[in-house]
Amino acid sequence: MLDIAFKDFKAKKSRAIMCIIGVMACVLLIGVVNIVMYEMQSSLKGDLGTVNGKMFFEQNGTGYPPAGSIMSENLGDEVLQRSEVDASGSTKALFAPLQGGTTNDGGTPTMVVGLTPGKEQVFLADHPVEGKNSLVGEADNAVIMGSEAAKTYNVKVGDTFTVNDDKFKVVGIIKKVGKGWPLTIDNSVIMALPYAQSVTNRPDLISTVIIKPSADYSLQTVENNLQDSYGKYDIYTEKDVQKTIDNNLKGVMVFMNMVIAMIFAVSMVLIMNVMMMSVKEKTKEIGTMRAIGTKKRSIMALIIYESLILSLIGGVIGILLIAPTYNVLGIMMGSTSLNFSIPTTVVIQVALIVLVIGTFSGLIPAYLANRISPIEALRYE
Secondary structure, eight states: OHHHHHHHHHHHHHHEEEEEEEHHHHOOOOOOOHHHHHHHHHHHHHHHHHHTOOOOEEEEEEOOOHHOEEEEEEEHHHHSSSSSBBBGEEEEEEEEEOOOOOOOSOBOOOOOEETTOOOOOHHTTTTTEEEESOOTSSTEEEEOOHHHHHHHHHTTTTTEETTTTEEEEEEEEEOOOSSSSSOTTEEEEEEEEEHHHHHTTTTEESSSSEOOTTTTTTTHHHHHHHHHHTTTEEOOOOOHHHHHHHHHHHHHHHHHOOOOHHHHHHHHHHHHHHHHHHHHHHHHHHHHHTEEEEEEHHHHHHHHHHHHHHHHHHHHHHHHHHHHHHHHHHHTTTTTOOOOOOHHHHHHHHHHHOOOOOHHTTHHHHHHHHOOHHHHHHOOO
């Protein structure tokens, strides 16, 4: 049956090519939409990882990063002195957009992260740094840059750059953390807390206290105790980040899935129309096959084979073009990267969609082919 299917493609090249191009375009769109969703999830989950095992004491209704939270430095000192808090693994921190600075390829402003010198690892965790990973003993204007921030300002270790009238000296650059869109840590400029307060014009103010619970207390106990003592403030934990991710993605995912569903339907209708035309054109041939004893399931298999072959050829070409297309779209949006590769999960999802399209879009034409009467078919002109 496969040889008959391929023979039909040769006889109807134009129709087959148009169908393949249509499937390819649909697969390309589905793939790009899936990658956008994948990148969004990776980015938000990456930020979830930076909060793992820590708590953020901040003003009500902020979130992560806590750039919208403002509190006095004295309050931060008070929180750090509590018995539930491991002071050696906790720190006061100031988060604020770098005013007057440029934005990265995605339009996200660089984030100032002011920390107490010697407490950089509370924020950095175990992420590798090229150069120095501490501000201890460095000049007041020393900074450790996230990978995306360094790219935005085109700097390397040892360089200096100026934003407004503030000069910064780069002593370290964090290796890229996020696999998809840049995370907060990738887009940060870490500096000593007093200098960050000066740069952002927030003297004696902080955004949050990054807390590592004391070994004698569980995360839940620390959260409950702090919430009871400071009712006007929030304790932002990993579960809250997950809630934020779910809320941020919910609406977007519904919209994206609707787009995928519409593209999926267009693909099925396209192949179904082509296969119905094919069945009509082969009415006499099918009647002859029926007359000589060809089984109905064999005729059904022939139509489904044709449908699958068309969708698989278009699908494979579409999958191969996803990464180049995504790179081109990135460049059009200002990105300088050309090394994007398709995540395996996206390839599997798109491949399954192609198989479903090819199989189900051939079912109705195959059913119609089996309803053809051999006698009427032989009279068909």
